[in-house]
Amino acid sequence: MEKKLPAHLEEQRRFVHVGEEFPSDATTLSGADTFQTLGVTQHWDLKEFQEHFKFEILRLTPDEIQFDLIGIDPAIANAFRRILIAEIPTVAIETVYVENNTSVVQDEVLANRLGLIPILVNPALLQDRKPGDAPTDQDTIVFKLNVKCTRRPGIPEDSANEEKFVNSSVYSGQLQWIPFGDQQARFGECPPRPVHHDILIAKMRPPQAMELQCFAIRGIGKDHAKFSPVATASYRLMPRVRLAKPVEGPAAESLKEACPLGVFDIEDGHAFVKNERNCSMCRECIRSVWRDRLGAEESAKLKDAVSLGRIKDHFIFTVESSGILSPETLFKQALEILMAKLERIEGDLLQL
């Protein structure tokens, strides 16, 4: 990039402007020839990318990862998001054979509920089963649910249901894995089980009972949401809050109060942006209504004082796992899938 863009275009290229009525400049302007007429070209350059690209983990818990992804196009960030939601395989219950179900939950509903229980199995140890094929030990994991609700003898009538009855609530923890073939050996170290043992499946009263066999297979979220390995994966753009002019005195005080998330603070009577990242884009700081209540003079001071925007290539990514795969593995797998896709396209392109 030899020639620089004019300042206002540079602003438009890098930031989404968050206005009071509508956001503007939301489109990506990173195309190589977007500004060609101005003599500016922005061809993708590996070195430059390496310089600018940043990946920083902000938070990592067993269930959730939050990281910054700086210096890439939204298309790529979105691809990660889409792959995380729809294309990473996991194992979930697909077929339920109902031997007996006298509970109030209808068979189909019960099957749907069972399907949505996340199953802790390493999906890599299983093969995909083609529709119509007979299940084998290589592609199917079988669970059994055999629960009968009975009355505990000698408990007074007015005590809680949980005390009065055995199995008044059926939980996911009651699913039992039935190994067959060589599964005992393959999964022995980490026997397949539901991720959470306390997901309520159904409620029963004596003498209701259910006896089911559940066949779990590998699948992807595109086919059914139950295969999605994430509770959700999403990102938001990094907020950019600037004070266009100094704000001081009571105006500063009211600006600080107006923001519900504490983005602004006061030092030496001057307002400053303390916590940009906290901003949730509620636009309260640029809203005119409360400003007008301060009176004409103060209001004028605050008018156009805050400039709100978002950085177009700074993604704050949040991946919340359903518990089957750790969040960091999820992202790694997403990368692998994206790479595989690219390789496929590359191969296809070479064949042209």
Added chain:
Amino acid sequence: MSATAGLGTGQAPQAAAPPRQDPVGDAEPQYLKDKWKMLPEFLKCRGLLRNQLASFNYFLDVDIKKIVEANNRVVCEADPTFFLKYTNIYIGKPSVEEELIVSEITPQQCRLRDMTYSAPIIVDVEYTRGKQIVIRKGVPIGRMPIMLRSAYCVLSNKSPEQLARLGECPMDPGGYFVVRGVEKVILIQEQLSKNRIIIEHDPKGGIGASVTSSTHERKTRTNLITKHGKIYLRHNTLSEDVGVVVVLKALGIESDQEIVQMVGSEPMYIIGLSASMEECSKLAIRTQAQALDFIGSKIRMIRRGFSRTRADEAREFLSSVILSHVPVYMFNFRTKSFYLSLMVRRVIHAMTDPSAVDDKDYYGNKRLELSGQLLSLLFEDLFKRFNAELSRIADATLNKSNRAQPFDILKSIRQDIMSNGLAHAISSGNWTLKRFKMERAGVTQVLAAVVHGLPGYDDPHHEPVREDPQGVRAPVLQSCGLVKNLALLTHVTTDEDPAPIARLCFNLGVEDLLLLSGDEFNRHCVVFLNGQILGIHRNPRHFVYAFRALRRAGRVGEFVSIFLNEQQRTVTIAADGGRVCRPLIIVAGRRTRLRPAHMQELLDGLRTFEDCLREGLVEYVDVNEENNCEVALQDADITSRTTHCEIEPLSILGCVAGLIPYPHHNQSPRNTYQCAMGKQAMGTIASNQQRRIDTILYLLVYPERPLVKTRTLDLVHFENVPAGINATVAVMSYSGYDIEDAVILNKASLDRGFMRCIVARKAQASVRSYPNQSSDIICSPPEEPPPDPNKPAPAEPRTQRYHALDDDGICAPNEIINPGDIYVNKWSPKNTNDPLAAATDLAPGANMLAAATIPSEVPTAISEPTDHSLTRFFFNRCCPELGDKFSSRHGQKGVCGLIVSQEDMPFTDQGICPDMIMNPHGYPSRMTVGKLLELMGGKAGLMEGRVHDGTAFAGDPVGELSAALIAKGFSYNGKDMLTSGITGEPLSAYIYTGPIYYQKLKHMVLDKMHARSRGPRAVLTRQPTEGRSRDGGLRLGEMERDCLIGYGAAMLLNERLMVSSDQFSICVCGKCGLIGYKGWCPYCRSGEEISTIKIPYACKLLFQELESMNVVPRIRLDSY
């Protein structure tokens, strides 16, 4: 409210009244807060369906006894000593008699076993058997269907626990009947009030007065009409209209002066009457005898038996036919003449002042007939028929001499007249009363079980479409009319004994009519009681005030209304049934009598609504009396003229409209649409929904309670039986598949159970026995025949259709049924008269279109010992599809236009993907601001972890919702920044996102989609059949045809209308033009000029039909 406002507690009498002692004694005017808390208290004491239940209870407690008392003797002509006297009647416990064993039943048993939930009607009788008089107690004469939750129902006064044990839903308000297994509601019928003078325009534009007199004995209608400025009496039995002056003379007012005095001596009335006077004198009628003779000559009557003079006939006519509700003792027509002259007076008044014409749509002139009244009409008719039957039997038997044993009338009692009559009327909805020539259809309706009881909650009733101005009645069509809903607090009155009220009135200074002259009568205020003239009062305001004071003190029934009409100078006291009234808080001395302290007691349970009524804090006011009231909406609006204060503004709405959040922000038709649509929403039916077998049942799998609720929701237990889901909605356009109100659904939401539903259908087969000892049999499914070695093995077993059957020949629980499958392998005898000849296969319901239905376990129902009925319940699970219909609570319905996977959906900064995308074009023209507010309220409530309130005319203000949103870091206006799921870039608009309570409506694509290429044809015309159920063709209608003509697409037209429909080749003779066959013309006896042409079969049919009628259609052929 009206010109007479403030009269109720008129200022002058008010000052005289002692100030009421206040329980608190607070000097400061203290505003009543939370008046709405009265509503649950009110409903606690009266219940939602109080009207239906009270009316039914009144019928069985009081009315039925009166009816029997009025018809308590059965005599016969053959034996004058014979009699049967009813001494008492009462209703037993709901029970069923099976094979001579009587056992108690519950409504749930009746639903499942297709029985009628009824109780025996039991009488105590006294009758003669031979020479003895026998007293017998507890004789059943028939069975009365029992309204659920009425005092006679087994469910009354049961705790929720006990109700559950009876298989009943505790939330079900009852108010309906179970007849032959079907839940039926008797709709409230709206009628013009009886025994009232109604001034109306007759068809020719003149003024007339009519009175529909109704007593237990008789129903007549008397009309006064005007012709050429003269007033006439018109009646069906009169061959000619009779001048009203003649009638007055016949009633004993002989002097013209007295007539004028009775009608009114003001110039207006004298002028108005003069023409009629003149006509009378022209007829030379001066005395009563002459007048009676004249009227007698006009009476059309079949004389029978002994002959009477014309005057006698006229006297009889005047006393019992004309204005039959006005009592006449010993032919003293004084009261009647006053009544008639008052009618004349009104007519003359209306001729000069058009505003005096009554408005027929005014609710004060209406009476509602509830189930009790309708049943009592029916019962009376049936009881009379029953007695007539007994009398006939007695006649027939007693006429025969030489009886071996004395005749016992009780042995010839047939219970089925009563039982079948009542059950049949309720189940068919046809109210046929021979005595009153009444024939009404559609009185009852099936209780729609989509949102259980909602129609029942609302007591819908059909109102006939209003007569048009020309007076031509709209054609009486079935289900033509409006369904009205009662507001939350309305009470429909039941009859009250008028005798004590009359006594009270006389004590309060009403002067008896019989003591008055015409002049006095017209100078003072006339007092009416239930449409009858009681007398006059010289100080009506004081009278009205005193009467109301007594009512508030509980000395008069709480539903008796008194209304002063200053224009007409009448005081109308009404104690009859069917009036619509509602409770209001009484205001005295610029403050409500109901004080905050009372409210507190009410809330603490130390006081009930009834206590408030008794202490005169609250009173019932009917529509007429409301005209004497000045009602303030809130405490703050009270002025010195205010007489009452509203309990709660939301009570203007009924139950269905009460479910809408923020309805006062919506355009009014939208609320109306929602009222109709709310009944189509799927949801939970009742807590016993799994134990019910309905013809069709729609259940939502995961119903939710709404995030924005209204106070009405609590009153109808909506949160326990919800019908909808809180969907996260983004108001934006997406993909173009959302035009015309279509919505876009998120596939992941559907996968997770969003808007899934279960459709359950009933299939029934009956196993009958026939007179020839033969009966239907159910046999085990046929065995698969051994494979034929000569033929290739079939793809599927030949007994595939029978796969769902168990060994007993009935489909097994949890089988999957495919279209065409057999549920019951039933064989019926071909000949039901001769002993079994052969059997035919009769498997019902082989036309199920749904792909996967699964019957569940349900007991076999036995309705009658000889006839068994098999019932199976089939479940069909439906995930939302393209074309399924959804609706918010604001009359905004839309079909699903596209299902989008989650990754393609836009998402918020929090990562939330909407369940549903709605196009913003739905808003501007519909102006459903309430929906916008609902979204705000839902979103704010979501963040705060509470449920916001959207009650009509109250509800959380939008400022509060905005503040809550801001505090949680959202924009005050509910709009968020969304990122496109497709491009990954932020959307360049803020999107209104949040939860809205959405309903899934029962119209689903699965039940509607239809296409056909080839298929069945009608036998007669050979054209494709019509309708989806018959796999019919898709009609190219007249308008489509016009398009093709306009386009000039002749060949396409030819193909659509003939080739693809009923093309047929015929042979036509070129010589005679008649249809031949096989190249031969039988008329010309030659085959020379025969041509084969193609015409529609319907055309050929027409020709042949014409030929059969001796019309010869000839086809002229041209070669081209």
